[in-house]
Amino acid sequence: MNFVSLKQEINEFLNGTNILTQLSVPQLVEKVLSRKEALLTSTGAVAATTGKYTGRSPKDKYIVEEESVKDKIDWGSVNQPISKEVFSSLYNKVLEYLKEKDEVFVFKGFAGADEKHRLPIQVINEYAWHNLFAHQLFIRPTEEELAAHDAGFTVIAAPNFKADPAIDGTKSETFIIISFEQRTVLIGGTEYAGEIKKSVFSIMNYLLPENGIMPMHCSSNVGNEGDVALFFGLSGTGKTTLSADPNRRLIGDDEHGWSSNGVFNIEGGCYAKCINLSREKEPQIFDAIRFGSVLENVIIDQNSRIADYDDGTLTENTRAAYQLQAIDNIVDPSVAGHPNTIIFLTADAFGVLPPIAKLSKEQAMYHFLSGYTSKLAGTERGVTSPEATFSTCFGSPFLPLPATRYAEMLGEKISQHNSNVFLVNTGWTGGEYGVGSRMKLSYTRAMVQAALEGELTNVETKKDDIFGLEIPLHVPGVPDEVLQPNRTWSNQAEYEAKAKELAEKFRENFKKFQNVSSDIIEKGGPTA
Incomplete structure (x- = not known):
């Protein structure tokens, strides 16, 4: 199957009667609650749990070994090769699986705040809360942009579809597979929403250098004099916390590109760790968790529906996803020098x-x-x-x-x-x-x-x-x-x-x- 035929197949699938495209935040919240996917918290955020997978599954991530990319990829334990046949088989199975669902949710948007370098993406979700997550994390299109939107990459996430390693050629029930030729990501067997976010980042880390742009896993902000700062570091080292400075405007909290014109955010939202979160320590993040935000694996009091950010019972990797506009002191659009x-x-x-x-x-x-x-x-x-x-x-x-x-x-x-x-x-x-x-x-x-x-x-x-x-x-x-x-x-x-x-x-x-x-x-x- 080539990209043209695969794209035609996806377009036909998206014309199905069970497809709900570009629902608003209130509509998605209603779906999340009516489908009992998550709880409504006291601040209006929805709180979901992700089962046994409360973090990424790096051993289950693959890149399809295709002619146009096989000599460019740094193959190894991080970028594991998988055959085109395995990808094609799983793709067909996942699509057939989703066709049987009563509702499937689609978000269309962009990765990249710089219009010259942005990637049009679409995210297809089995879960409404995953689609709300995508709505918060990626850049939302205007009505005019939506009308002209032509996805350059498609992410398909079906958490309840589990692979059979003996038949499907994976290591476990979980799989995250990127095909650069088919411009598609398949995610199955895991409810952890971070896989959606990081798959898009992996794509941009491949595409941007081809255009002379440095992709960066960092947060960024800008001072009153226009001075720009980058903060590199892995999860938990303080990128989000230190870049959310009330005296500086936030460009973004995790993923950026550095072009000949300057820095731009790849995302339209934040995915902040919130273990031990408090208004006293991190007021911007704390107050951003409101209606439309998504909490992941945070313990919620069943009566008051108040989040207990100090409780790491499910995981220390508790998360909050919210749109950049939930923070007052931001650069909009998210570009700087x-x-x-x-x-x-x-x-x-x-x-x-x-x-x-x-x-x-x-x-x-x-x-x-x-x-x-x-x-x-x-x-x-x-x-x-x-x-x-x-x-x-x-x-x-x-x-x-x-x-x-x-x-x-x-x-x-x-x-x-x-x-x-x-x-x-x-x-x-x-x-x-x-x-x-x-x-x-x-x-x-x-x-x-x-x-x-x-x-x-x-x-x-x-x-x-x-x-x-x-x-x-x-x-x-x-x-x-x-x-x-x-x-x-x-x-x-x-x-x-x-x-x-x-x-x-x-x-x-x-x-x-x-x-x-x-x-x-x-x-x-x-x-x-």
């Missing part, structure tokens, strides 16, 4: 990286390729406590192309626009995980603010003996001893041993990037 400041966020479970350090270009390239953090509980199946991990470019699960392609683009952008880059550790201090404590959010905010306002550009620094990082000696609002990680440990020998252990992990991980510039290897990594 070139970044002045780039911040790499990490949650260091070893407790040895400094809370903030200024990076040279070579160090920026090294740490971008390394993507070190701690994998936090709940973001993936089977992870119940933090683990040291390296996720290339702070987004390894979503990168179809070789990592060096993205790193080279970043290096070019940093040089071209003279962007300042900082490494910020939001993880542990005073000891490793289980001994030390998590870095105070107030300290992290103070350090980020100083970086954004240019207060750390020419400040006095001390070079870390093990990682070679330039650590500021003073940051307003932060005790000096907090800035030097070795001073927060009671036992210096234990600190040095743990720091050297982590440094060795960096070196071992970086061996797979030996084809990059020797300057990056020699000047970017640990020095001891």
Whole structure:
């Protein structure tokens, strides 16, 4: 089956009597409640649970091995190949499955706030709440845009359709399959809505570099003077929290493109972690969870319908999906200029990286390729406590192309626009995980603010003996001893041993990037 015939088949399917296209938020909420898919909370949000899959299923994600892409994809454990025959068979089964449903929901919209580089998408859902999720996360079209909408990619999500590995060629009942030639994503066997969001991001990570645009797993905001900041980091490191700054306008919280014109948001909404969420700590996120928003795996009081954000019974990976417009202080449309400041966020479970350090270009390239953090509980199946991990470019699960392609683009952008880059550790201090404590959010905010306002550009620094990082000696609002990680440990020998252990992990991980510039290897990594 070629793309033209597949597109014709989908169009015929979408003309079925059971298809409900582009329902409004109120209509979708009514459907969610009447179908008993979720609860209505005290703020007007709907709260759904996702069963046994409360995070992504990376081992069940595949890319179809097709002639036009097979020599471009970075095949391996992240980008697993699957045959065209397996995809075609599952596609036909899923479509037949959905044809038998009383109702199927369709959202048409865009990925990419820059009209020059946006991708028209359509999302086909078995669940009304998944369609509401898509309505909140992607960019909604105007009536005029909807009339002319021609999907460049289709996402089909059928959670209750479960694959049979013995027959269907998958590893489990769950599958997330991207076909670039057929411009289709198939999702089955999982109710976790994040698979829809991240599939579209994976698509953009393949398509944008073809047009000279750097796709980025980061949040972004802009100050009153037009100064743009990027925040890179994996789930739970603070991207959403730190970019939701009342003194700066939010561009987006997770996915962006960096073109010759500047930065643009790929999405139209936010997908925020909300474990331990409070109005006091994160007022913008807290107040954004209102009518039309979607809560995922948050415990709700059955009588008051008040959300208990401190309850991680189902998962630590509780989520809230809401439209960008639910936040007052945003850039609309979500486009801005070139970044002045780039911040790499990490949650260091070893407790040895400094809370903030200024990076040279070579160090920026090294740490971008390394993507070190701690994998936090709940973001993936089977992870119940933090683990040291390296996720290339702070987004390894979503990168179809070789990592060096993205790193080279970043290096070019940093040089071209003279962007300042900082490494910020939001993880542990005073000891490793289980001994030390998590870095105070107030300290992290103070350090980020100083970086954004240019207060750390020419400040006095001390070079870390093990990682070679330039650590500021003073940051307003932060005790000096907090800035030097070795001073927060009671036992210096234990600190040095743990720091050297982590440094060795960096070196071992970086061996797979030996084809990059020797300057990056020699000047970017640990020095001891």
